[in-house]
Amino acid sequence: MKRIIFILLFLFLALGIGVYLYLNQRVVTIEQVFPGKIWAKPIENLPDLKGVGAPTAKNCGGCHTEIYEEWKLSTHANALSDIQFQSELAKPSSPKWICLNCHIPVQNQRETIVTGLINGDYFRPVEIPNPNFNIEMQKEGVTCATCHVRLDSESNQSYVIGGTGGTSPPHPVKINRKQLLDRCYDCHNETYTLNESLICSFQTGTELIATKSSESCSSCHQPEVRRSLVKPSLNKPIRTSHKHGFIGGGVPKTFDLYPDQIRLGYKPGIVLSNIKVENNTIEVILTNSNASHHVTTGDPERFYRLILVGIDRFGKTIYKEETTIGQEWTWSPVAKKVSDNRIPYKNSFLWKLDRPNLPIETYQFQAIHVRLKNITSDYMVQSSGYVSSPYKEQVEKMKDLYPHSSLIIESQYQLKTKSRKDTPLEELFKRNASRKGE
Ligand code: HEC
Ligand code: HEC
Ligand code: HEC
Ligand code: HEC
Ligand code: HEC
Secondary structure, three states: OHHHHHHHHHHHHHHHHHHHHHHHHOEEOHHHHOOOOHHHOOEOOOOOEOOOEOOOHHHHHOOOHHHHHHHHOOOOOOOOOOHHHHHHHOOOOOOHHHHHHHHOOEHHHOOEEEEEEEOOOOOOEEEEEOOOOOHHHHOOOOOHHHHHEEEEOOOOEEEEEEOOOOOOOOOOEEEOHHHHHHOHHHHHOOEEEEEOOEEEEOOHHHHHHHOOOOOOHHHHHOOEEEEEOOOHHHOOOEEEEEOOOOOOOOOOOOHHHHHHOOOOOOOOOEEEEEEEEOOOEEEEEEEEOOOOOOEOOOOOOOEEEEEEEEEOOOOOEEEEEEEEEEEEEEOOOOOEEEEEOOEOOOOEEEEEEEOOOOOOOEEEEEEEEEOOOHHHHHHHHHOHHHOOOOHHHHHHOHHHHOOOEEEEEEEEEEOOOOEEEEOOHHHHHHHHOOOOOO
16 A cells, blocks of 8 residues: 555656656747747848849948948947947846847848747747858848848748839849838837836837828938939939938947938937026927927937036036936836836927026037936946957947937027027037047
8 A cells, every 4th residue: 555655656746747847848939929029030031132142231232332331330230239239138137039139130140040939938949050140141230131121932032122113123122112111110119028127118109100290210210312222333213212321319339420420311309499598597498399209219228418507707617407308217126117208299398497696698508318328338347247259348448439428409598698509410410429428
């Protein structure tokens, strides 16, 4: 009797361990864990494109020279080499394969193919080597093929998605402008809670839709220009084309990108509508006139810092006030939005201050668009041990290498004459190229 109980106990235990091991080693498909999420998988491996070869940006650039040069200066082209991205990617808490799905979104850019998740756990991907891995293309970040190249499942051939039509390319093309324009939403309009402290919160698309504007992201971020779509030697007609610099908040990823921001389409979202100095109060009014989404938008860490200083007749600063426009989040123990005073499209922000009783002759107002806070980059420098070469060395020097913010509005208000003088944007961007920190 005793023996039977022992055997039964043993069998029960073995079964338990077996079931435990089975459940814990079970490979679950990505679709089951992230149903309907486009960013959960890269775009499938793309075979060579007829008339082009490998679908790399560099190859596209062989003919589409100007578009390629513009794209190379974009944040998209820097989406992998971005020092901040590399620093965050290296954190042990980052599910790297998910991050890479939006920052290098084509399977050809990836060393491995993720075939499933052990026990459905996104920290335990099952990975096999990718036979079509292209190391050149990996470096290209959000490369041309992200938006433009797909696999025709019937012919098993790659083709280009175009938006113009009536053109004569040497490569297969299917015209679907809407698909091209809608592509932005896949990455720029996602809010998803992965776990308590890992939340992605990009609402730019929802913000645009709420304005009922008929504009697309590209209307502003890919300004129109008349030109040939390809290099002159191919003798193609002048057509309506779109700049591919994808300029956003005017804080580029490296200092040497500053000189191209305005040429490629940078415009501040906010406009200084008024500075009013009355008997007891000062009012500064900013209006979101240029961006059909909130400003700031996208990454929750971004904000505008507003600075008002008072200068006396000797040119000395005798008064200074600051405030911010943006979101505030706490990230631990759980990620949570604490406050949000961003400006929706066509709305205004009123900054009201008590007028100081000081011999001020001139007020100077500045708006600074901040992408990265000093305390955040301090922390990144401290934890650079997680990052591997060559990015480690860059993260260590990121205070010098990485633009944290840009000055986007500066205006002087003379009390006596009640006159206002705005510093031209070109001048501000010359200064930005050598401004460091927040
Ligand atoms: C060998 C030269 C060459 C290469 C390489 C090349 N293209 Fe083209 N492409 C052309 C020409 C020529 C046109 C047609 C221009 C015209 O008729 O005005 C064109 C047209 C296009 C169009 C517009 C089609 C339309 O009607 O909207 C897109 C989009 C495009 N190419 C994308 C790409 C992408 C992406 C790559 C790289 C994967 C690429 N091309 C590589 C020569 C090239
Ligand atoms: C596959 C994902 C993906 C798609 C699709 C995509 N983007 Fe992006 N975009 C990114 C990533 C990632 C970054 C930021 C990279 C970084 O900062 O390292 C970015 C950055 C930008 C920025 C720069 C913001 C700044 O201040 O520097 C703009 C503007 C932008 N995208 C516009 C667009 C538009 C317009 C479209 C559609 C035509 C689009 N994006 C489609 C992933 C995507
Ligand atoms: C009517 C023009 C307009 C449209 C439409 C528009 N944007 Fe913008 N966007 C701007 C302007 C202007 C800025 C610069 C804000 C600033 O620096 O003050 C901007 C900034 C951005 C930024 C940088 C955010 C920041 O605070 O640094 C991103 C990312 C962006 N836009 C993405 C998009 C996407 C995605 C869409 C479509 C869903 C879109 N935009 C539609 C005008 C527009
Ligand atoms: C983030 C998405 C995105 C990326 C990356 C991208 N494009 Fe485009 N491209 C578009 C969109 C959207 C349009 C259509 C704009 C419209 O019609 O309003 C377009 C249009 C074009 C056109 C048609 C002519 C024109 O200027 O409208 C060509 C050619 C082209 N792209 C080539 C390229 C090449 C080459 C690259 C890489 C160097 C590239 N694109 C990268 C989104 C992208
Ligand atoms: C759904 C697509 C998506 C995923 C997944 C994603 N990102 Fe991004 N990431 C973006 C977009 C879009 C931007 C640009 C946002 C903007 O400019 O407002 C961006 C920008 C960034 C930036 C630059 C922020 C800045 O202000 O310049 C960093 C750093 C970053 N991502 C890190 C990560 C890390 C780490 C992961 C994985 C935990 C990750 N991303 C996953 C889409 C994505």
